[in-house]
Amino acid sequence: MLLTITTTREPADDLGFLLHKHPARFQSYDLAFGRARVFYPEVGPDRCSACLMVDVDPVGLVRGKGGGEGLLGQYVNDRPYAASSLMSVAMAEVFRTAMRGRCDARPGLAETPMPLSARIDVLPVRGGEPFLRSVFEPLGYAIEATRHPLDPTFPDWGESRYFSVEISAETTLARLLTQLYVLIPVFDDAKHYFxxxxxxxxxxxxxxxxxxxxxxxxxxxxxxxxxxxxxxxxxxxxxxPETPAIAEDVEEPSARVEEAVESSMSLNDQRLGSVLGVLRGAGASRVLDLGCGEGRLLRLLLKEPQFREIVGVDVSVRALEAASDRLHLDRLPENQAARIKLLHGSLTYRDRRLEGFDAAACVEVVEHLDPPRLAAFERAVFEFARPATVVLTTPNREYNVTWENVGPDRLRHSDHRFEWTRAEFLAWAEAVASRFGYSARFLAVGPEDPTLGPPTQMGVFARGR
Structure with a gap:
């Protein structure tokens, strides 16, 4: 299996910094099912290419119960040669930092769109070229696809489902890698694991x-x-967007009011899933949920063995009681109960109990603070608690015009003290990051309108060393 990534943005050899792989080295990585190798067939100021080659051990794959169906199919299949979920696993292992959008050696480069192409030899596509185009073209990629015959010496046998595919676009490397990671197994329509x-x-x-x-x-x-x-x-x-949100068993009235506006798109579920994905991708083990409310994010975190210590903090005693009920803290097994703790506290005061954590989530909280208290919040979180990663979400006010019961002149919820436009959030986040020694990147959550942006905006802050 071979994946080749190429850029022509000068200096093109900056691709090595983006991939965190030195162009002068031939690098090798052990995988559960074989070995991955990274090398650069061309390196120059105007063009640079990096290859990820995955060698699959068919016997090792069978031992991992990832072979084909039937006894013969376990050993005789296309897994060593065709891009599949095995390639996605290799990408996640080898290009993990690049997929997160980090490039410490070239700050800002990871978020800069650039001309990129990715070539896959060979990709099995169930659904043929029409399905291939229907997936990549809406994402803005130009496609070159060559379909391979079943056997070149017997053309009457017809075409196979295997293609050599090259996609190209002006995009970020993290976006390209992430979309390939998801879509390669989709074309193959199979996975080698549960x-x-x-x-x-x-x-x-x-x-x-x-x-x-x-x-x-x-x-x-x-x-x-x-x-x-x-x-x-x-x-x-x-x-x-059209799927109604599923009602939960315990909710505060204020949460129900706010979610009534957003329920048509299950926006809260999308928010929590996005935050969980960022925390997981950051490799966090000890996590804070600042303004944890009734504990929805805490419940998701508790399901993930990666998070060994989970602390929820809220100023509302009632919310903490609801979180305790939702999490069934009094009935959790001892080993699970030891992982999670609920604390009563304010996010505008220094609290030494919150220091030393890997990551903190602040989901739809900051807009509930009075603007004069923002500076205190910033110091409490970014100066004193100072987790390595902070994930913060807040409404995008520009999107409010799409809801009849909100409109352009009202806030999304009566308890919101303000709501930022995208430009206002960007300015605030970059100022905070600069003042406290963090870098900031931004993600959209929910269906993104080409003019108004997404309903929820997310900032991911990474502490500098």
Whole structure:
């Protein structure tokens, strides 16, 4: 399996910084099913290419129960040669930092769109070239696809389902890699490992900003989740704008009012899935949920073994009681109960209990603060608590015109003290990042209007070293 990534943005050899792989080195990585190698066939100021080559051990794959069906099919199949979920796993292992959009050596480069192309030899496509184009073209990619015959010496046998595919666009490397990571198994319509709830969360996290509005969204989700009906339905409920939100068992009245505005698109589910994906991708182990409310994010975090210590903080005692009920803290097994703690506290005062964590989430909280208290919040979180990663979401005021019961002149909820436009949030976030030694990147959450932007805007702050 071979994936080749090329850029012509000068200096093109900056691709090495973006991929975190030195162009002068031939690098090798052990995988559960074989070995991945990275090398650069061409390096220059005006053009640079990097190759990811994956060598699959068929016997090792069978030991991992990832072979084909039947005894013979376990050993005789296309897995060593055709791009599949094995390639996606290799990408996630080898290009993990690049997929997160980090480039410490060239600040800002990871967020800069540039001319990029990716060539895959060979890609199995169930659905042929029409499906191939229907997936890539709405994402803005130009496509060159060559279909291979079943056997060149016997042309009457017809065409195979295998293509050599090259896609190109002006985009960021993280976006290109993330979309390939999701879509390669979709074209193959198969995965070599068990698909469960974790895969659904992975799809929702990797699909932030593009999958929810994709015309092939349903088919992508169906194939990615290997036609698991329950997972597919839940994924669509969290992706599809027209799917009503599922009522929860415990809610504060203020939460119900705000979600009534957004329920038509299950926006809260999309927000939480996006935040969870960022926290997971940051490699966090000790996590804060600042303004945890009734504990919806806490419940998702508790399901992930990656998060060894989880702390929810809220100024409302009633919200903490509701969170305790939602999480069934009094009935959790001892090992689970030891992972999670609820704290009563304010986000505008220094609290030494919150220091030293890997990451903090602040989901739809900042807009509830009085503007004069923002400076205190900034210091409490970014100067004193100072987690390595901060994920913050807040409404995009520009999007409010799409809701009849809100409109352009009202805030989304009566308890909101303000709501930022995209430009206002960008200015605030970049100023905070600069003042406290963080870098900031921005993600869209929910269906993105070409003029108004998304309903929710997310800032991801990474602490500098």
């Amino acid at each position: 698909v469960g709830e974790a895969e659904m969360e992975k799809l929702l996290a990797r699909g932030v900003g593009w999958l929810d509005s994709h015309p092939q969204r349903d088919e992508i989700a169906r194939r990615y989740l290997r036609h698991r009906p329950s997972l597919y339905r839940e994924a669509l409920a969290r992706l599809a």
